[in-house]
Amino acid sequence: MAREDDNVFQGYISGFHEILVDNFTKFLESKHTALFVSHCHTDHVQGLSKPIIHQQLSVGKCRVYATRQTIDILTKKENLKHLKGLFTEIKVESSLKFGKGDDTAVHVLPADHCPGSVMFLFTRNDGLRTLYTGDFRLSLDKTLHPAIVEKPITNLYIDTTFFTSHVRAFRTFPTHRESVELFRTFIADRPLATFHIDFNAGREPIIQGLSSYFPISMAEVIREEYEGITEIMKYLNNKTSRVHVGRKEKCELCNDKTIFLVPSIMWRAGFDAPISPTQMIYEKDPRSFNIAHSMHCSYSECKRFMELVRAHKIFPIAKPPKMSVSQIRRAVQKFEVAPDVSDSEEEELPTENTIKRTQNNVSNGTPCKIQRVNRRDEDSDYSGMSTESDEIVIGKNKLKVWLAEQERRKEEPSSSSCESEIIELY
Numbered sequence: 001m002a003r004e005d006d007n008v009f010q011g012y013i014s015g016f017h018e019i020l021v022d023n024f025t026k027f028l029e030s031k032h033t034a035l036f037v038s039h040c041h042t043d044h045v046q047g048l049s050k051p052i053i054h055q056q057l058s059v060g061k062c063r064v065y066a067t068r069q070t071i072d073i074l075t076k077k078e079n080l081k082h083l084k085g086l087f088t089e090i091k092v093e094s095s096l097k098f099g100k101g102d103d104t105a106v107h108v109l110p111a112d113h114c115p116g117s118v119m120f121l122f123t124r125n126d127g128l129r130t131l132y133t134g135d136f137r138l139s140l141d142k143t144l145h146p147a148i149v150e151k152p153i154t155n156l157y158i159d160t161t162f163f164t165s166h167v168r169a170f171r172t173f174p175t176h177r178e179s180v181e182l183f184r185t186f187i188a189d190r191p192l193a194t195f196h197i198d199f200n201a202g203r204e205p206i207i208q209g210l211s212s213y214f215p216i217s218m219a220e221v222i223r224e225e226y227e228g229i230t231e232i233m234k235y236l237n238n239k240t241s242r243v244h245v246g247r248k249e250k251c252e253l254c255n256d257k258t259i260f261l262v263p264s265i266m267w268r269a270g271f272d273a274p275i276s277p278t279q280m281i282y283e284k285d286p287r288s289f290n291i292a293h294s295m296h297c298s299y300s301e302c303k304r305f306m307e308l309v310r311a312h313k314i315f316p317i318a319k320p321p322k323m324s325v326s327q328i329r330r331a332v333q334k335f336e337v338a339p340d341v342s343d344s345e346e347e348e349l350p351t352e353n354t355i356k357r358t359q360n361n362v363s364n365g366t367p368c369k370i371q372r373v374n375r376r377d378e379d380s381d382y383s384g385m386s387t388e389s390d391e392i393v394i395g396k397n398k399l400k401v402w403l404a405e406q407e408r409r410k411e412e413p414s415s416s417s418c419e420s421e422i423i424e425l426y
Helices: 051-058 068-074 078-083 176-188 204-210 220-226 299-309 325-333 396-410
Strands: 019-021 034-036 063-066 087-089 095-097 104-110 118-124 129-132 155-158 195-198 243-246 259-264 281-285 288-292 313-316 355-357 368-373 389-394 421-425
Touching: 051 063, 051 078, 063 068, 068 087, 155 299, 176 204, 176 259, 176 288, 195 204, 220 243, 313 325
Parallel strands: 019 034, 034 063, 063 087, 129 155, 155 313, 195 243, 195 259, 259 288, 355 421
Antiparallel strands: 095 104, 104 118, 118 129, 281 288, 368 389, 368 421
16 A cells, blocks of 8 residues: 555545544544554554554543454554554454444455455445445456445545556456466476565465465464464464575575565566566566565456446545556546436535635525535545536525535534635626
8 A cells, every 4th residue: 555655545534534544643532433444554554553542542432443363463563562452353244333323334344455354334324335445456256245236335445556557567467376376386497496485464365375285384473473363374384394484584494595585566567677567577686586466456456346336436545656646536536426316315515614605695596606626635534535626506595505504514523624615606
């Protein structure tokens, strides 16, 4: 996923102002009562180690939700050990209510990214349905989870790590099975060599597949980090073998003849050297090779997912290589699908909080043009929205309803910080 300074996703979910997801750097004790962690990778827990979060969890003023595997892995990390016992465990395929009232819920869905990784489907009784994918990998031959397709998705926050047409090699990725075969062939062709496979959570499909052909041992650092995680440990052993997993910078099993293999896909962006779209193995030096494997969707898989979900609004949560933040936001908006008018009884009205009326006297029945300027500052709950303007035409009666709604929203503590809108006569 993108780094924090890429400024794509800051943890806010539109319409659910009491929660933060996968980014806790802007935690406010007076506002955020439910924190959600989709998986164990460190770029999805930024800010979670803050003392104020530990304090609020300790006195029961907020909760942090994650699966058992995610909790087990995170609470072994030095900067998060103090949160042991303070997580609330959630199970895949479960649902739970959260928040002050009884009108908000989250449905926990599998993400196929790493052990314990999940998607969150947030719902409200008024029909708002928001899907947050976290990091995920969806094969093109898989169907969507029934909970996603049973009703229209209002907002989709999607993993766009590799959603770019600027890199031809990101259009398609090998399946997990194809990546395993790449590793198997490479190792089998060098029967006298010993191999170190660089490992972290999410690369278990590689060791799962290879364990059918070769015994795989593990470095001590892997045992320490993943002990108790069945999805990983059941494929590894402590016996000496010519294939082991570990970390290159800290591995007692390596020697000066060990060949290092890295399951990775980012190298195909061609930062180091031009890459053919069909190239699957990259030799960095005679003892170090990158072999194509991805825990994220390819461009084609991500595109297919958006086409199937048909969300009304789509927000990226990662900036792909060789794209700007504004470019990736525009790229996903092309897959937005306008809501069916049958889904609601009334015409959708603008939802921003403040407006500037350039005409004070609107005669009866005279239509008005409302120009919506969706510029947001980085503290807004809607920081992922488009910076482009659009227009909606409404009559005087609905204008009054809308103005009343804006006044009501001004009183809410979690209003968005958008610029004022302009209403002018035709």
